[in-house]
Amino acid sequence: MRHLDLGEADRLLWLLTPQRGVLRATARGARKPGSKLGGHIDLLCYVKLSIREGRDLHGVSQADTVDAFRGMRTDIGRVSRGLYMAELAQQVSVEDAPAPAVFRLLVNGLGWMATTESPDALIRWYVLRLLTITGFMPEFGSCAECGNVLEPGDHVFSAERGGLVCPACRSQGSDVLHPASLGTIKVLRHLARSDYPAVAALSVGEEERRQIERILRAHASTVLDRGVRSSAFLDEIRDWPEAGPVPGGLHRGS
Ligand SMILES: [Zn+2]
Incomplete structure (x- = not known):
């Protein structure tokens, strides 16, 4: 949903998950050229992640893209609407509380944003x-x-x-x-x-x-x-x- 550059090559991610609501996790080395994680953790991507639980911050150990909503990403009007949808979804969700309905609505919404005429x-x-x-x-x-x-x-x-x-x-x-x-x-x-x-x-x-x-x-x-x-x-x-x-x-x- 959001990300922030950390240190030399890491990235801090705000993720919306169905089981745990909003989660913050670091992706180590994600900004290094050729990073295996880097290509899968872009904004507004529907991804499958493996997460190592940490006491303060969790860490992403593996990432695979399920849907990058490519039809949305080449059009700034659609991207800005997608960001607005994600931001609202994040604001109604809290850390560590399940949000399956919000998650499903956002994934469906981004999928439609990639293809809709309106x-x-x-x-x-x-x-x-x-x-x-x-x-x-x-x-x-x-x-x-x-x-x-x-x-x-x-x-x-x-x-x-x-x-x-x-x-x-x-x-x-x-x-x-x-x-x-x-x-x-x-x-x-x-x-x-x-x-x-x-x-x-x-x-x-x-x-x-x-x-x-x-x-x-x-x-x-x-x-x-x-x-x-x-x-x-x-x-x-x-x-x-x-x-x-x-x-x-x-x-x-x-
Ligand atoms: Zn009245």
């Missing part, structure tokens, strides 16, 4: 699914404040209150409210109950897309209690007309 639709779905499997699914059916079922119509979303709020509850509190049109709410509900390949072709209008991104980002940030570092990077490249190749491959550091 990377942004994938991100919207992924964020919502990640929030759902970690128990932070926003409320889209009834008012997050009073619990009344919402009439079909335009509403507002409060990340602080965890969902849409009805007109009567809207004016209570001083939280930031994001507009959510009827169309936006329909798309959010659809995304929340569907699997990715089924929503890839869902057409979303420009205004809905903006509203959904604001809502999901606000909700994810509130849940994670801090901004996600690569969000700014994602904003920066969002409006590039065509994503080009990544200069020098995927070595942006951590």
